[in-house]
Amino acid sequence: MNDFVYYTPTKVYFGRNSDDLIGEVLKEFGCKKILLHYGSGSAEKTGLLGKVRKQLDEAGLKYVELGGVVANPRIDLIRKGIEFAKKENVDFILAVGGGSVIDSAKSIGMGLANNMDPWDMIINQIKPTRMFPVGVVLTIAAAGSEMSNSHVVTNPENHLKRSLNHDLLRPVVAFMNPENTFSVSKYQTACGIVDILMHTFERYFTPDEDNDLTDRISEGLMVAVKNAGLVAINEPDNYEARATLMWASSLSHNGLTGCGKTAPFSVHKLEHDFSGLFDVAHGAGLAVLFPAWARYIYHYDIRKFSQFANRVMGIEMDHEHPEKTALKGIEALKQYFKTIGMPTTMKELGIDPSDYEKIADMTTNGGKIQIQSYIPLTKEDILNIYRLAEEEI
Template sequence: MHRFIRYNPVKWIFGEGSIKRMEAEAASLGKNVLLVYGGGSIKNNGVYNDVIEVLQRLEKKVTELPGVEPNPRLLTVRKGIELCRREKIDLILAAGGGSVIDTAKAIAAGALYEGDVWELIAQAGKVKEALPIGVVLTLAATGSEMNNGLVINNEETKEKIDWHSPHIFPKFAICDPAYTVSVPREQTVFGVVDTMCHIMEKYFRTSENTELQDGFSEVLLRELIQIAPLLLREPENYNYRAKLMYASTSALNGTLDLGYRGDWTSHVIEHALSGIYDIPHAGGLSILFPHWMERALASHPDRFKRFAVEVFKVEESGKSDLQIGQEGIDRLKEFWSELGAPSRLADYGIDNSCFEEVADQAMRRGEFGRFYPMNRDRVLSILQAAL
C-alpha cells in the first residue's frame, strides 16, 4: 500500500429531515449569510423555504446570489466576492449541486484575498484562508459537498480550472435525498454517470496492493448499476435517491483514496471541452470515457478484465483478457446508452472544428494520464473517435 494522508473535517449530515440539524450547525458560524443558488429550482421544491426558515430562526441577515450556471463562471464568483465585501458576509451557504458549491468555495476563498480572484483560482497555493461554507445539497453528482476541491470556468479565456485547498472544506453538508426527488431525468442520469466516472478514474491505475480500494469501488459501481434503472422508473423513490446520494458523496470524500491517484484523463479532456462548449460535464464524460477505455485496454487487459468481471459480471470462459475487457467496455456503453446518456459529440452539435483548441487546453499542464499516458495525438484521437 502507498502512503496517504486522509483528512476530511466536513460534518456529513445525511437523511430525510436533516435540514433541522442546520440550525445547530449554523448557529455559531456567522451573522451575515450569502445564500448561493442556481436557476431557481430550490424555489419550486421547497428547499429555499426550508433554508430561509432556519436562517430566520437564527436571525441571520441574508444576502442572495442566485443564478449560478451549470458550468460555474468566474463572473459569478466576482459578483459573489463583491457582495461579501459590501455586506460583510461571514458565512456562505450553498444550496444546490456541484456548480453552486464550487462557486461558493471560490467566493469563500476570494473574499479574503486582496489580489484578483483569477490569480487565486489559477493557483490553489495562494489560498491561505476562506470564509466558512455550509452546504444544502440538491443534486447528487459531484461530491463537492464533502471535499476541498472546486472547478471554475473562466469564460473569457475559456479555461476550466480545478484545484484543492484545505481551506475550502465545507463545515457541514446537509444531504437529504428527499431534496432530490424532483431532479429531472437528464440530471439524474448525469449524476449516475458523473459518480461512476469519479470512481472509475481512480479504479484504473497501475498500483498494486489495492484490493480494499478496488473492492470498495466495485461495491459502489455495482450498486449504481443496479439502482440507476430502478430510480429512473421511480424517480420519487427515497431509497434509490438515498443510494445515489450516498454513492456520489462517497466517490470523492476520501473513502476510495488510499494513496493511489488514478488516471483522470477523461476529466482533463472533458474540462477542456466544456470550458469551450459549455456542455454538461457528465454529458462530456459519458461521450469520452468509453473511448479512453478502448485506447487504454490493450496496455492493461488484466485491469479491464477485472472491471468487466467484478462490475458487470461478464462471463469469462473461453475468452481472452482483451475480449473480456472489451465486453466490459461495451456493457458500460450499453448501460449508459440505456439510461439515455449521450454517446457522441454530435449529440451536442460539436464537430471537429474545435479539436485543436480542445487539445491545446487539455495539454495546458503538460502530458498527463498516470494509467495510460496521454499526449496531444492521443487526445485528438479520442476526440476524433467521439465525433
C-alpha cells in the same frame, strides 16, 4: 498500497429530517451573517429556498442572498460574490444547490479568505492558506463537491474550465435530504450518475500497485450506483435509490476510493474543455469520453479492465483471453450510459470533427503539455480518443 493522508472534516446531516436542523446547526457554528448562495431558480420553485430562509429566520440568523449560479460556474459571478460578501460583512457561506453552486461558494470563500482573485489562484495553482467557512444544502447527487477538496470554475472570456484542489476547500457541514433530489430531471439525474461513477473510475483505473481493499470499496460503490441509477431514472420518487445516489456522490469524491492510490483524473481533464468551450453538461461529456479513453488505454492494464468487466459489469471472465473480457466490459458500460439516456458519441454532444483541433489545443496548450494517464497523453493521442468517441455502439 501507497502512503496516504485521509481527511474528511465535513459534518454530514443525512436524511429526511436534515433540512429541519439547518438553523440550529448554523447557530452552533456561531454565524453572525450568512451569504445564501444558489442557482437560477429550481431551489426557489421547489420551495427549498423558502424552507432554508425560514430555518435561518427562526434561528435568528441574518443573511443576504446571491443567486444566478449556472452550470459550469463563472468567475464573473464569483468575483461579484466576493465584493458583495465584503460589503455585507458576512462570516459564512451557505450553498443551496449542486456542484456548480457549491464550487462557486468555495471559490468565493477562497478569494475572501486569501484576499486574492480566485481565477489567478486556479490558473497559477496557488494553494490557499486559509478558507472562509462554507456549508451546503445539497439538491442533486452528482459532483460530490459537498465533501470534496476540489472545485472547478469557468472563465467565459477564454472558455477555460479549470480546477484547484486543497483540503481547506472541504465544506464544514452538509445537509443532505434525498427528497430534495426527487424533482431532478431524468437527464440531470443521468448526468449525476455518470459523474459519481467517473469520480470512482478515475481513482480505480490507475497505474498503481495492487490495492485490493480500496478497489473492492470502489467496486461495491459502482455496483450500487449502477443499480440505484436504473431505479431512480424510472422511479424518480424512490427514496432508497435517491439516498444511495446521494451518499455515493459524497463517498465517490471525498477521497475514500482513492486511499493508497495516485489518481491523475485524465478523463476529467479531457472533458473540462468540452464544458468550457461548448457548455455541455459535465456528465454527458464524460459519458462520451470515458469509453473512448478506456478503449484507447485498456491494453496497458488488462487485468484491471477485465476485473472491472467481471465484478462491476457482470461479464463472464475469459481467463485465456482477458482482453476480450475487458472490451466487453467497456461496451457494456457504454450501453449502460445509453440506457439511462446519456449521449455516447461526439455527434450526440453536438461536437463536429472540425472542432477537435481547437479542443485538443486548449487541453494541451497547443501541444506543449501532456495529460497524465497510464501513459502521458499527447495532443495526437487525445485526437485519437476523440475519433474513437465518434463510434456508435
